[in-house]
Amino acid sequence: MAIIETRSLTKHYGKIQAVRSIDLNIEKGEIFGLLGPNGAGKTTTIGMLCTIVRPSSGSASIAGHDVMKEPAEVRRNVGIVFQDPTLDTILTGSENLELHALLYGVPKDVRRERIKELLELVDLKDRAKDITRTYSGGMRRRLELARGLLHRPAVLFLDEPTLGLDPQTRARIWDYIRKMAKKDQTTIVLTTHYMEEAEQICDRVGIIDHGSIIALGDPEALKESMGGYMVILRMKDAPLERIRALPYVSEVKMNDDVVEITMKEAHIHLPDLLSNLRNVECVETRAPTLNDVFIKLTGRDIREEAIEDSGGWVESVARYRQRGH
Amino acid sequence: MMDYARFGKECLGVYAVWWREIKVFQREKSRVVSSIVQPLIWLFLFGSGMGASVSVSGVNYRDYIYPGILAMSVLFGSVFFGLYIVWDRKLDVLKAVLVAPVSRISIFLGKVLGGCTDVTLQILILLLFSFLFASVDPWGIPLALLILFITSIAMVSLGLAIGSFLESLEGFQVIATFVVFPLFFLSGALFPVDDRLPGWLQELVKLNPLTYTVDGVRGALLGVNAFPLYVDLGVIAVFAVLMILAGSALFSRMK
Numbered sequence: 001m002a003i004i005e006t007r008s009l010t011k012h013y014g015k016i017q018a019v020r021s022i023d024l025n026i027e028k029g030e031i032f033g034l035l036g037p038n039g040a041g042k043t044t045t046i047g048m049l050c051t052i053v054r055p056s057s058g059s060a061s062i063a064g065h066d067v068m069k070e071p072a073e074v075r076r077n078v079g080i081v082f083q084d085p086t087l088d089t090i091l092t093g094s095e096n097l098e099l100h101a102l103l104y105g106v107p108k109d110v111r112r113e114r115i116k117e118l119l120e121l122v123d124l125k126d127r128a129k130d131i132t133r134t135y136s137g138g139m140r141r142r143l144e145l146a147r148g149l150l151h152r153p154a155v156l157f158l159d160e161p162t163l164g165l166d167p168q169t170r171a172r173i174w175d176y177i178r179k180m181a182k183k184d185q186t187t188i189v190l191t192t193h194y195m196e197e198a199e200q201i202c203d204r205v206g207i208i209d210h211g212s213i214i215a216l217g218d219p220e221a222l223k224e225s226m227g228g229y230m231v232i233l234r235m236k237d238a239p240l241e242r243i244r245a246l247p248y249v250s251e252v253k254m255n256d257d258v259v260e261i262t263m264k265e266a267h268i269h270l271p272d273l274l275s276n277l278r279n280v281e282c283v284e285t286r287a288p289t290l291n292d293v294f295i296k297l298t299g300r301d302i303r304e305e306a307i308e309d310s311g312g313w314v315e316s317v318a319r320y321r322q323r324g325h
Numbered sequence: 326m327m328d329y330a331r332f333g334k335e336c337l338g339v340y341a342v343w344w345r346e347i348k349v350f351q352r353e354k355s356r357v358v359s360s361i362v363q364p365l366i367w368l369f370l371f372g373s374g375m376g377a378s379v380s381v382s383g384v385n386y387r388d389y390i391y392p393g394i395l396a397m398s399v400l401f402g403s404v405f406f407g408l409y410i411v412w413d414r415k416l417d418v419l420k421a422v423l424v425a426p427v428s429r430i431s432i433f434l435g436k437v438l439g440g441c442t443d444v445t446l447q448i449l450i451l452l453l454f455s456f457l458f459a460s461v462d463p464w465g466i467p468l469a470l471l472i473l474f475i476t477s478i479a480m481v482s483l484g485l486a487i488g489s490f491l492e493s494l495e496g497f498q499v500i501a502t503f504v505v506f507p508l509f510f511l512s513g514a515l516f517p518v519d520d521r522l523p524g525w526l527q528e529l530v531k532l533n534p535l536t537y538t539v540d541g542v543r544g545a546l547l548g549v550n551a552f553p554l555y556v557d558l559g560v561i562a563v564f565a566v567l568m569i570l571a572g573s574a575l576f577s578r579m580k
Contacts, residue, residue: 072426089416
C-alpha cells in the first residue's frame with residue numbers, strides 16, 4: 001500500500017477552489033515534488049496531508065491513518081518543515097530539538113542519541129549550544145530539517161525548503177535532503193518552484209496548477225513528452241510556417257525576435273534547420289526542462305526569479321517578454 | 326477506558342511547553358529585572374511619599390500597599406505573559422508546537438504553568454523584601470503565596486484567552502488601558518475598600534476578582550481585611566477555574 005494516498009482530495013475557501021479533486025499515491029522512500037506557481041494549491045495540499053487544513057471533501061491517508069479520523073496518528077507519522085522559519089530563536093539549536101522530542105514523545109533513552117546523530121547529519125554539532133537567533137538562514141533551515149526527522153516520521157513534508165537561500169546553500173540543502181531520504185527510507189514530499197533543482201532530486205513530480213494536478217511522472221519522462229530538444233534562435237522576420245513544415249520540428253513559438261523550436265534529434269537536424277534560414281543572429285540549444293513542460297501545459301512560466309536562475313540570455317529575454325513587459 | 330500511554334504523552338507535552346517557558350525566562354533577564362524593579366519603585370517612591378502623611382487602619386501607608394503591589398505584579402506579569410502569544414504567533418514560534426501530536430489543552434496548560442512559574446518566582450523575590458516592612462507578619466507568607474499563585478493561574482489564562490484572538494500587538498495598548506489598569510485601580514490595592522468610597526466605586530471594586538486577592542494577601546500579611554478568608558479564596562478559585570475553561574476553549578479555536 002502507498003504511504004500517502006489521496007482520493008478526490010478537495011479544498012475550497014468559500015467560492016475559491018484551492019485544491020480540486022487530487023488523486024495521488026506516493027510510495028515509501030520516494031522523493032516526490034509538488035511543483036507549481038504561487039497560489040497553485042501546493043501549500044494547501046500539504047496542509048491537508050499534515051492535518052493543519054481540513055479537507056472540504058475527498059479523503060487522504062498517511063501510513064494507513066486517515067487525516068480526518070486519526071489526526072493525532074497522522075501527526076506522529078509526519079515531519080513538517082514550513083515555508084517560513086518556525087524555530088524558537090530564543091532557544092539553542094539542541095534545545096529546539098529537545099523541545100520537539102518532548103512534544104512528539106520521543107523516548108528518553110534515545111532522545112540524546114538521536115539529537116546528536118541528526119546534528120551531525122546537518123553539520124551543526126559545533127553550533128548546537130548557540131542560540132538560534134545567531135544562525136544564518138541556511139543553518140536555520142538545516143536545523144529545521146533535522147527537527148523534522150527527529151521523531152522518525154514516515155513522511156517528511158518540505159514546503160519550499162530552499163526559498164530565499166543563495167545558490168550554494170540551496171545545493172547543500174538538497175544534499176542533506178537526499179541523505180535524509182536514504183536514512184530510514186523516509187518518504188519526502190517537497191514543493192519548490194526551482195524547477196532545475198526539482199528535476200535533479202525528485203523521483204517523481206506532480207505539476208499542479210489552479211488546484212489540479214496537470215502532469216504526473218518522473219521528470220525524465222515528462223521532459224521527453226515535450227518531443228525533443230529546444231532550439232532557440234534570435235532572428236528578425238522568422239518564416240514560421242516554413243520552420244513548422246520541417247518534418248523534425250514538433251513545435252514553434254515566437255516572441256518578437258526570439259523563436260523557440262522544439263525538435264527531435266537536434267544534433268542531427270540543426271544544420272539543416274539553419275540552412276533553411278537567414279538572418280539568424282544567435283543560436284542556443286538545450287534539453288527541455290520541467291519549466292518548458294509547465295509552459296507547454298499552462299501557457300505560463302512558473303518562475304518568478306526568472307532572470308536570477310536563467311540558463312542563457314535568450315531564455316531570459318524570452319521570459320521577460322512573455323511576462324508582458 | 327483511560328489510555329495511559331496517550332495520557333503520558335500529553336503530560337510530556339505540558340512539560341515541554343513549560344520547559345520552553347522556563348528557558349525563555351532564564352534568558353530574558355532584563356524583563357525579569359524590570360518586573361521586579363517596577364513594584365519596588367511603587368513601594369519606595371510612591372509608598373514612602375504617600376506614607377509620609379497617610380496611614381490606613383493604623384498601618385503605615387507603604388506597608389499597607391505592599392500586598393496591593395504584590396497583587397499588581399501578579400496581574401501585570403501574568404496578563405502580559407499571556408498576551409505574549411500574539412508575538413509568538415507573529416514569529417511563527419507557535420506553529421511548530423501546534424502541529425505536534427499534543428492536544429491544544431495540553432499546550433494551553435503548559436503555557437499557564439510556565440507563566441505561573443515565572444510570576445511566582447518574581448513574587449518570591451519581592452517577598453524577600455518583606456523584612457523592610459515592619460508591619461508584615463512573616464508567618465503569613467505561605468498563605469499569601471498560595472493566594473497569589475491561584476490569582477496568577479487565573480490571570481495568565483485571561484491573558485492567553487485575549488491573546489488567542491488578538492491579531493496584532495496594537496491591541497496590546499487597548500488591553501492594558503481597558504482591562505489591566507481598571508483591574509488594578511479597582512482592586513483596593515492602593516486604598517481600603519470600605520464605606521468611605523463612593524457607592525458606584527464600591528460596587529465596581531466588589532465585582533473585581535483582584536479585590537479578593539488584595540484583601541486575602543493583606544489579611545495574611547497585615548491582619549487587615551474587609552472579607553473573610555474563605556470568601557477571598559473562594560472567589561479567586563472560582564475565577565481561576567472560569568478563566569482556565571474560557572482560555573482553553575478560545576485557545577483550542579485559535580488559528
